[in-house]
Amino acid sequence: MIDASELKDSVENENDLVTKEIKTKSLKNIAPSFKNYREEYKYTPFIRRIEKKFSSFNPSSDIKNHEEYRELIPDSEKYYIVIVNGSFLKQISSLPVEIEINNYKGLTKENREIFNSTYSKTDDSNFDIFSTINSIQHQNCLTFRINKSTVLDGKISIYNIVDSKNPVYFRKCFHIGKNSKVSFSEKFIYTSHESYFSNSVTEIFMDENSNLNYFTDQNINKNYHYNSINVFQKKDSISNFHTYSFSGAIIRNNLNIKLTEKNCYANMYGFYAIKNSSHIDNHTSVDHIDESSISNEHYKGIVDKDSNGVFNGKIYVRQKAQKTNAFQANNNILLSDSAKVNTKPQLEIWADDVKCSHGCTVGQLDEDALFYLMSRGISRKDATSLLLSAFSTDITDKIEDEDIRENYELMILRELEELNHE
Template structure:
């Protein structure tokens, strides 16, 4: 036991000293980074079996697979089109091994909507960036958030001013080319949606080659009456280890939909946290994890109802194949004055093999009385009777199975609003589930 404790400290110290060297006292975000580094040192990476990381041995995996003193290899000739979503008209930002690639990106937005690499925005839009950056993702809460805040390389800054509808979505491709060695990337996104505005953002994670790790933090501030959709697609060929935090801050009458699709990877940890700091808010969280081989996907969601009369709805579904592990933890807080809150949560899992496991913990913490909150969660397998019914009608067992799994996943997929993204996801998921009907 002792040696483990020591090694967690080692890896924290190793990373911290690397960050310290990279700090630049002249940069506009220096104070923020310095404070975050301090808190990273104090927190340390989570030890084995820490309550928030009980089933996700992330520190150990990082320790075993990564050397944080080395530089990322330079990637040449990365073919972005192989990862792109076909036929979608969008502003595209490409990050290869964590670095913004101007050549591969295409930002066409002109006029009111600002779409910039974060590093550039820190120079040209300093005031508004520093007003929001690091104000919502709590560096004291989690060592990975502190790490990200102290060490982020690049990301995107999107600002939609009041009364503006961003017509095209913004797509971020995070590509890791780890063919030449390990890749570690620390990305940070800041999204500000003004009053009565609309925005859709899609993040897509892909990797090839050997072990690669990304720590991505996205902060989104959604003002009154605004609408915001966030898609996240994780479909790696390479063994990606990932920590992701999406921190969303909503005010009066805003509407946010998030969609998280985890289709591959080695160890994926998604933190999705909502603060509902206003009335009449609507928040929808949809998640689908289709896991195979030895993938571990861990979705931790927090919905914090702080004011009365808001509505949140969460639906996460998972299919576990191979020796994969699914972890779900959903917390709903209803603060003392958040009366008339409606909060729903559902988590449904299918285990396909006897090596796959699932650990789920839906959690309600409620301090207000006039609320309607519920959660439901199930774990099971395909219904034998339904399979038999289909087989009795001349459908092969494989097809019947695929039909049922596709229908199961369909409940999440149906909620995707953007037609091109929906078609793309439908194709990917159909292929994964061997849909042949």
């Protein structure tokens, strides 16, 4: 179904020489990506499902009146970036002065240099078919430059709006300077309730001693979404990723972190509460390349009627990465017999002086705990909600910023209300 000539045309039609070079390289990655597909998408029949909906992988670039999109942004937002069908709408965005946001193609040669170390480094290491297609089909790569020693309070929201029957490609590249501290919150908004597809690839380069908080939330009804975040950390940097997923025909999240230097710290937290034929697939990988780094990963999920939760966590510890500390856990609660969980926590270790552990559980709510609450006059439904929200606090507690945490806690409570309590 992936039409090679269509992809070749996309490469041929590229005017920007550097981008064309990247795309040509990606074209060669199609074959190895396909080889990986069978194992990497074992539980997520993504291509087969997409195939039924779309005849072509060509992107769309039509954009309606900007005002319509502005209405989608809540008034409470201070800083926000609006991207519609892959194109950055500067006119309706509100940007802090400390951050330079531009399309890669609009950058001067010197400014491009900064991003060349990361832009399109993704496919080389991962060979994911959707990332590869994104590399070939995306039209604009949006670059974010945070200068060194920039500390921003509050978060910057990124609104990715999908308003097209054709596949939509988002591409972003971040360069976070030395000693900077920033928070981003990314949302995906679909203007239809079903059958739209967006493919987002983000590359983040973190310089020495930088600090990043990155939130992603996905509640996209019956739409399709592929999201790949690729992080390259330099020494003493700290990254915190928080991923919340609530609905989607298929959502696939790839979070790949490379700890390339010493003393890096990576935290990955995820929570999913899904129902009504949703399918959430979280694939993470942490690659410890140099020594004395710490990675910590915790994903929790509640899976209800006809839904499927997939988790695959990979930890690689290279030979040089002595004194690594890596922790990984995945806990799931199944609420229905038609729900399904596939989990695969994976460790690959080549160094001996390390502490690595992983654990995963699949189970249900403790009947004794439910009984305890019910014996105190709490209805079964409320008791279940209470226990489920307690289950989620392990993840929400990890959010430092109080406002953001409260926001997510409320969001989770609302979602839990809608779950089926048998």
